[in-house]
Amino acid sequence: MRRSPAVGAMVVAAALLVSACGGGGGSSSSSSSSSASSSSASTSAGSSGSGGSTSSGGSTTTAGGDTGGGAAPSGSIVVETAFQLKTADPARMFEPTGLLIDHALYDTLLTFKGGDVKTPVPDLAESYTASKDGTTFTFKLRQDAVFSDGSPVTSADVVFSLQRVANIKGNPSFLMAGITVSAPDAHTVVLTSKTPNPAIPYIVPNSALGIVNSKAVKAAGGTDAAGADTADKAENALNSASAGSGPYTLTSYSTTSQVVLTANPKYWGTKPKYEKIVIRNVQANVQKLDVLKNAAQIAVDLSPAQAQGVSNVQVVSGASPNVFFLFSNNNSAVSKVTSNKDFQEAVRYGIDYDGLVKLAGTGAVQAAGIIPSTFVGSLAEGSGVKRDVDRAKAALARSGLGNPTVTLSYPSDIQVNGLNFGDLASRVQQNLKDVGITVMLAGQSVSTALDAYRAGKNQLGLWEWGPDFPDPSDYLNFLPGQLVGLRAGWAKGADPALEALGTKAGTTLDTAARTTLYQQIQTSMNQSGPIMPLLQPAQILVAANSVKNVQSNALWLVNLSELQ
Amino acid sequence: MSSSSPLEAPAAPASPPAPARRRARPGRQRLGRFLLKRIAAGLLLCVGITLVSFLLTQLVPGDPVTANLGQQASADPAAVAAFRHQYGLDRPVPVQYLVYLGNVLHGDFGMSQQSHRPVSTDLAEYIPATMELALFAIVVSIVIGVPLGILAAVYRDRWVDQVLRVVSLAGVSMPTFWIALLAFYLLFFKLGVLPGGGRLDPTETPPTHTTGFYTVDALLHGQWSLLGSALLHLVLPGLVLATYTVGMLLRFTRASVLEILGLDYVRAARAKGLPERVVVLRHVLRPALISIITVAGVAFGSLLSGTVLVESIFSWPGLGQYAYNSAKNLDLPAIMGVSVVVAVVYIVINLLVDVLYGVIDPRIRLS
Numbered sequence: 001m002r003r004s005p006a007v008g009a010m011v012v013a014a015a016l017l018v019s020a021c022g023g024g025g026g027s028s029s030s031s032s033s034s035s036a037s038s039s040s041a042s043t044s045a046g047s048s049g050s051g052g053s054t055s056s057g058g059s060t061t062t063a064g065g066d067t068g069g070g071a072a073p074s075g076s077i078v079v080e081t082a083f084q085l086k087t088a089d090p091a092r093m094f095e096p097t098g099l100l101i102d103h104a105l106y107d108t109l110l111t112f113k114g115g116d117v118k119t120p121v122p123d124l125a126e127s128y129t130a131s132k133d134g135t136t137f138t139f140k141l142r143q144d145a146v147f148s149d150g151s152p153v154t155s156a157d158v159v160f161s162l163q164r165v166a167n168i169k170g171n172p173s174f175l176m177a178g179i180t181v182s183a184p185d186a187h188t189v190v191l192t193s194k195t196p197n198p199a200i201p202y203i204v205p206n207s208a209l210g211i212v213n214s215k216a217v218k219a220a221g222g223t224d225a226a227g228a229d230t231a232d233k234a235e236n237a238l239n240s241a242s243a244g245s246g247p248y249t250l251t252s253y254s255t256t257s258q259v260v261l262t263a264n265p266k267y268w269g270t271k272p273k274y275e276k277i278v279i280r281n282v283q284a285n286v287q288k289l290d291v292l293k294n295a296a297q298i299a300v301d302l303s304p305a306q307a308q309g310v311s312n313v314q315v316v317s318g319a320s321p322n323v324f325f326l327f328s329n330n331n332s333a334v335s336k337v338t339s340n341k342d343f344q345e346a347v348r349y350g351i352d353y354d355g356l357v358k359l360a361g362t363g364a365v366q367a368a369g370i371i372p373s374t375f376v377g378s379l380a381e382g383s384g385v386k387r388d389v390d391r392a393k394a395a396l397a398r399s400g401l402g403n404p405t406v407t408l409s410y411p412s413d414i415q416v417n418g419l420n421f422g423d424l425a426s427r428v429q430q431n432l433k434d435v436g437i438t439v440m441l442a443g444q445s446v447s448t449a450l451d452a453y454r455a456g457k458n459q460l461g462l463w464e465w466g467p468d469f470p471d472p473s474d475y476l477n478f479l480p481g482q483l484v485g486l487r488a489g490w491a492k493g494a495d496p497a498l499e500a501l502g503t504k505a506g507t508t509l510d511t512a513a514r515t516t517l518y519q520q521i522q523t524s525m526n527q528s529g530p531i532m533p534l535l536q537p538a539q540i541l542v543a544a545n546s547v548k549n550v551q552s553n554a555l556w557l558v559n560l561s562e563l564q
Numbered sequence: 565m566s567s568s569s570p571l572e573a574p575a576a577p578a579s580p581p582a583p584a585r586r587r588a589r590p591g592r593q594r595l596g597r598f599l600l601k602r603i604a605a606g607l608l609l610c611v612g613i614t615l616v617s618f619l620l621t622q623l624v625p626g627d628p629v630t631a632n633l634g635q636q637a638s639a640d641p642a643a644v645a646a647f648r649h650q651y652g653l654d655r656p657v658p659v660q661y662l663v664y665l666g667n668v669l670h671g672d673f674g675m676s677q678q679s680h681r682p683v684s685t686d687l688a689e690y691i692p693a694t695m696e697l698a699l700f701a702i703v704v705s706i707v708i709g710v711p712l713g714i715l716a717a718v719y720r721d722r723w724v725d726q727v728l729r730v731v732s733l734a735g736v737s738m739p740t741f742w743i744a745l746l747a748f749y750l751l752f753f754k755l756g757v758l759p760g761g762g763r764l765d766p767t768e769t770p771p772t773h774t775t776g777f778y779t780v781d782a783l784l785h786g787q788w789s790l791l792g793s794a795l796l797h798l799v800l801p802g803l804v805l806a807t808y809t810v811g812m813l814l815r816f817t818r819a820s821v822l823e824i825l826g827l828d829y830v831r832a833a834r835a836k837g838l839p840e841r842v843v844v845l846r847h848v849l850r851p852a853l854i855s856i857i858t859v860a861g862v863a864f865g866s867l868l869s870g871t872v873l874v875e876s877i878f879s880w881p882g883l884g885q886y887a888y889n890s891a892k893n894l895d896l897p898a899i900m901g902v903s904v905v906v907a908v909v910y911i912v913i914n915l916l917v918d919v920l921y922g923v924i925d926p927r928i929r930l931s
Contacts, residue, residue, distance in 0.1 A: 078766045087680045094634050169646035174636040229646040235680055255679045256690070256889070257881035258766060278766040282879045285745070286761060289753045295760050413892070447631035447894045454630060454638060468636060483639050 073263035076276035077547065077563065080290055081300035083281035085255050089238040090210040091164045094171035096466075096557060099207045100300075101259055101279060103556040106210020106244035109139050109158065109189070110201055114551040114562065115318065117470035118376050120201040124153055124211055124245070125189070134196030134509045141187040145268045147213040147245045155183035160214035160224045162191075167228035172208030175469070196507035198514065202471035207556055216243040247272045247561035257281055261560070272561040284418065288542065297544040300557055303418020304361025304538045313542050314550065317363035320417045320539035321372040321554035322466045324424060326351070327458070328406075330530040331489025335459040337406055339489065341528065342399035343437075347460075348385055348532050350392035350435035351428060356535050359427055360419050363538025369522030370465075370475050370533045374554060376511065377472035377518030384533070385526050392435040405438040409452060410462035412443025417537035424534070425462050456487045470554050472518040476502050478531055479521070488530045498524050595922065602918070606911040610904055614668065617903040618661050621896045628653065631894040632677045651677060651897070664900065673904070674897030678889055683901035686886060691905065692776025693763060694875070694882035698867035700802035705809035706860060712810075713817020713856075718844060720822060728814060735811025741873040744804045748877060751800055758800045761879030764793050801878040805871060809863040813856065820855040824848045853924050861917040869906040 085097035090106050093099070111123040125139035145153040159181050166176035178194045191200055203209070214224075220243075222234030237243075242250035247269065248261035261277040282290065287299035288306050291313055307315050328347050332339040353366045368384035371377050396403075408428065410421040422443050429439040439460065443449075453461055465484065468474050477483040479502040481492025492499070498521065505517035525531060541558055543550045548564035628651070629644055637643040648654040651674075652663060667674060673683035716728040752760040763778050764770060771781040771790045779798070782791035824830060825848055833843045872884035883902065890898035 076767050086678055089680075092680065094637070169640075169643045171634045171637045171643070173643055174640055177640075229650070239680075252769075254689075254881060256885055257762065257879065276767065280762065280766055280879060281881070282761060283876055286748065286877060286879065289749065290760060293753055293756070293760070296766070445626070445892070447892065448624075448626040450630045451625065451627055465635075468634075483635065 071271065073272050073275040075274055076278065077274045077298070078278045078280060078290075078296040079298040079300065079558070079560070080280045080282040080287040080296045081557070082283050082287075083255060085259075085281075087235060087239060087255075088242065088250060088253055088259070089235040090161070090208050090212065090244075091168045091172065091232075092170040092235060093208055097259075097279070099556045100558065100560070101250075101261070102207035102210050102244075103246070104248040104261055104277070104560040105242040105246045105250055106207060106212065107145065107153070107246050108206070108209055108211065109204040111205045112470070112553065112555065114549075114559065115374075115553050117202075117321075117374060117554045120205055123205070124158070128201065130198075130201075130509065132509075134198050134507065135193045137191045137193075137200045139189045139191070141189065142268075143187055145245050146266055147216070147243065148249045148264045148266055149213065149216065149243075150266050151213060151215065153211060153245050154186050155189045156186070157214045158189045158211050159183045160217070161211045162209060163224035164212070164217070164222065164228055164232065165209060167224060167226055168232055169229040172206070175203050175206055175209060196509065197473075198507070198509045199469065199471035199473040203469045205555065206469055210244055210246070212238075213243040213245075248277065251276075254281075273564050274560075277560050291542050291544060294544055297547050298550065298558065298563075299542040301418065302540050302542050303415075304363055304540060306418065307540045307542055308362070310542060312545065314545055314547075316541040316543065316550050316552055317538050318552050319363065319365045319373050319536040321374060321470065321536070322416050322464050322539075323367045323370060323372055323536055324356075324416070324419070324421075324462070324464045324534045325367070325370065326428065326532045326534055327461045327463075327488035328530045328532075329456070329459050329461070329489040330494065331456060331491070334457060334489055335406065337401055337404045338459045338530075340399045340401060342395045343401055343404065344528070344530055345395035346392040346399065346435055346437065347432065348392075348526075349388040349395065350432050350437065351385075351532065351534070352387045352431045353384060353534065354387070355431070356424060356427055359423060360535055360537045363540060364419075365536050367533035367536050369519070370478050370525060370531065371472050371518060371522060372467065372536055372554070375467070375470050375472055377475075377505075377515050377522075379519055379522050387431075389434055396436055403436045403438065405440060406459045407440045407442045408460040408462060409442045409444065409449060409458040411446035411449045414446045416464050416466075417539055419537040421462055421464075428460075428462065453487055456489055458487070461488070467554060472514070473506050475518075476506055478525070484531070490530055495524075495529065498529070595919075599915070599919075602911075602915050606908070606915070609911060610907055611665070613903055613907040614665060614900060615661070617900050618664065618896075621894075621899055622657060624894065626894050628677060628894040628896060631892075651675065664897075668904070673901040676890070676898045676901075677895040678893045678898060683897050686898065687883075687901055687905060688776065690881060690883045690886045693880060694868055694871060694884060696777045696779065697798060697801055697805065697871065697875075697880060697882060698864060700798045701805035701809060701867050702860065702864045704802060704806040705813050705863065708806070709810040709813030710817050710856060713814040714821050714844060714849065716814065716818040717821035717825060718840070725818075728818075732811040732814040732818075735807045736815070737811075738807065740804060740808060741877065743807050744801070744874050744877040747800055747804050759793070759797050760800075761877070763797055763880065764790065765797075768793055801874050801880055804878075805867055805874055809860075809867065812863055813859060816859040817852065817856050820852040821848055824852050850924060854921060857917055857920050857924070861913045865906075865910045865913045868909050 081097055083097045084095040086095055087093050087098060088101055088105070090102050093102055107124045109123060109125040110120040113121055124141055124145050126142040128137055128139040130137050141153065141155060141158070147153060162176060162181045166173055179197070180192050182190045184190060193200065217234045220234040220237030221232065223231050225231065239253050245268065247264055247267045249264045251260040251262045253259050258278055258280045263272055263275050280296065284301040284303065284306060287296065288302055288310070290296040291299045292310060307317070326347070328338040328344045329335050330339050337343055357364050357366050365373060365381065366384045368379035368381060373381060408425055410425045412422050414421065425441050425443065429441060432439050452458055453463060477485070479485050480490040480494040480499055501517060501521050501524070505514055505521060508514040508517060539552050541550055541552050549562055550558060551562065553559055629647055630638055633643060633647055652660055655663070664674060671684060673687070675681070676683050676686055679686055712728055716725045719725050748760065751758045759765065768790060771778055771787045772785045774781045774784050778794035779791060782794055830843060830847055833847050868883065871882060872888045874880070875882045875884040883905065886898065887902045890902060
C-alpha cells in the first residue's frame, strides 16, 4: 500500500508522456491529399448554376448533381462556433449550428452551391417543374441516391420526411405551412400549395427539410402521421446516429461540447475531402486563438474587429443575410409619439446609417431595403435612406411633439455576427439626440425582451431578422398585418397600396416581375412607414490557408462538404 | 456563491484534542443518529429548494415559449400549443410543481427544452466533467494553499509572509475570467506548453464510459494516451480555478495557525524544547484543520457551482455552462435540476465537513 502513490505517479507520468508523444494539443489538419478535388467528379453535369429558373409556365430545371466521384476522404478538420444547437433531428431543428450540421448529414430536394442563394440547384431531385399557377411543384428524384445504410432514396422517404416536419409542429414546421406532399410514383414527388408559392424552390433546400430514411426513422419510433408532435419518438435516435443520404454521417453529438461527423462511405455524390469533421462549441475570442494556432481550421463567429490584423490565415468576409432594423411603433395605443408619421420621418432621416455601418466594421453594409443584398429582389447598394438632419428636424417640428422622449427596447445580452445591440442602440440614441429626440435605452435579456417585442409593445424597437429561407417572400412578414408588421404596430389596412403590392409579389412567379415588385415594396417602405432597415453586419469566416473553397452561406454558414 | 460563510467556522479548541477514549460504540450510535438527522434535514431542504426555484422561475419575466420557439413558430398557435403540452406548461402552476415533485421522487427531472433530452441525462453528462475539474482544482489548492499558509504563519511579518500575502491577495482579487484568458493566451497560444480548450483533443474519442470522469475512465480501461490527454487538459482550467481557492486557503490557514500558535499549550510545548517543526505539525496543524476544512468545503462547493466563465473560456462541457444556458433559455426543468444538484452538493459537503470535524477532534464527536 505504501508504494501506491509512487506507482500512481508513475502511471500518470507515463500517460502524460504517451500523450505528449502523441502530439496532443490541437487537432491535426488534413494531410493535403490534393487529388481529392471536385474536378475529379468528371461525371457531374453542371451542378453549380444549372438549377432552376423559377419563371412561370411550367419551367424545368436541368439535370445536375454529381455521381459519386472523387478520391476517398482523408484527414480531419476542426470547425469552431459558439453553439446554437438543440437537436440534430431535422424535423425539430432550426438553430444555426443545427442547420450547419444537418446540411452535411441530410440531402434535400434542391440545394445551393457555395454562397449563392439566388439559384437553387438539384440535389436529390434531378429536376423539377412548376405549374403555371405556381401551386404545384413536381420533383423528379435521381435514382442513384442512397442512404448511409445503402438503401435507395425514394419518393416515400421524401413524403415521410416532409410530412413529419409538418406534423411534429416544431420550430421548422412553418416551412411546410399550406403545403401538401404526395408521391405519384417511386421517383416523383409533388408539392402542392394552397396558394401560389414561388418560394418553394427556395424553401426546400433548408436543412430542416432534409430527407430521412423513413424505414430507419420509423424503426426508431418516428412517425409522419397527424399527432406526430406527441407520437414521434425518434429524436433521441437521430441525435445518436443520422439517417440521411448526405456526404457525412453523425459519429458523436453533444449540444455543449462537440459534434463529430464522418464521411459517408456510401455517399452517392462527389466524395468530400475530409474524412472527419469536428464541430466544437467555442466562444469567439478563443476561436481566433485556436485558428491562429492551427488547433482549429475554421472559426465561424469572429467579429470584424476580431478578424482584423490576423495573418497566415484566410478571412472570408461578406455581408451577412441578417438585417438589423429599427421600428417606431405605429400603434397609438402603445405610443402617441412613435405612431406619429412625422416623428417616424424624423427618426428615419435622423439616423446616421453610414456611422452605424462603420461601427459594425469592415464587411458590413447599409441595408438598402429590408431584403438582404444577396437575395432576389434586393435594392441596389447605395439606394437606401441617407441621413438628413435638417429634414428630420423639420419633420419633428411638423409633428408638434416638441422634444419628445421615447424608450428604445432591444436585447442586451446577445450579439449577431459579433455585433452588439447595445452598441447600436447607443449610437441611435446619439443620432436622434441631434434631431431633438431623447431616447431612453431599455436593454433586456433576450428571453425577456422578446415577450414585449412579439406582443407589439415596444415604443422604439431595435431588432434583427435572419432569413428563414433565402426568398424575398420571407420579408413580406414586415408588411402591415403580418408577423413583424404587427410587432411594429402596423395593422392590416394601414397601407392598402403596399399590402396589395405584397399580395401580388407573393404570388408572382416570373423572377423579373417579382424582383420589380419586391423592389417597389422596399422603396415604398423607405419612404414611409414605421420600419427602418439599418444594416447587414459582416459575416466572417477565418480559416487556415490549408483549407480551400471556404464560402459563407446565408443558410448553413459554410458548406462543410464543399471544403477542399 | 457559498451557502455558509467560512467565517462561521467553529472556533479552534483551546487545547489539543484529547485522545479518543474507549467509548466507540455510543459514539458510533450518536454518529449514526447525527447522520440520519442531517440526511433527513437535507432531504427537506432539497424539497424547499425545488419550491423556491420553481417559484422564482415563475416570477422571472419572460415566457419559455418565446425563448425557445423561433420567430415563425412562436406565432403559430399549433406549435405553441404543442410546446406547452410537451413541457407541461399548459397545466395550472401548482399542478406543474406537484407533478414535477412527484417525478423527481422517481428520478425524473423532466425534459430539457434546450437539449431535448431528459435533464437527468444532461446532469449525468455534465456533473462528472465539472466534478473532475473541481476536484483537480481543490486538490491543487489544498496541496499549495495549506503549506504556504502554515509557512506564512510561522514566518509572520517576515519577507516570506509579505510575499505570500501579495500572492494570496492577488489570487483572491483577480477576476477568474481574466486569469483564464491570460493563462489561455500565454500557456496555450504563445508558449504552447498546454493544450487549449475541451476535455480532450478534438479528434480524440472519449474513453469508454464508466464514471464520466475521463481520467478515471481512461485509467480503468488502460487507455493511457487518453489519460495523459485528459490530465493535460485539466491542468490549465484547473490551475485557473485554483488561483482563487489557493489564495483563500492560504489566508485562512495562516490566520488559523496564527491563532493556535498564540495559545498556552503551544508555548508550553516550545518551553519543553520541542523543535518548531514538531510543534507546528503535531500540536498546531491538527486543531487548525477545523477551520481549514470548513473553508475547503465551501471552496469546493463554490467550484462545483461557480465555474461558468472558466468552463466557457476553456470549452469545458460542464454544469456551469449548462446552468448558464438553462437560465438564458428559460429552460425551467434544467434550472430546477441544476438547483437541486447544487443544493445536494452543499448539503453533502457540509455533512462531510461535520463528520471530518469529529475525525479531527474526538471531543466534537463525543459531544
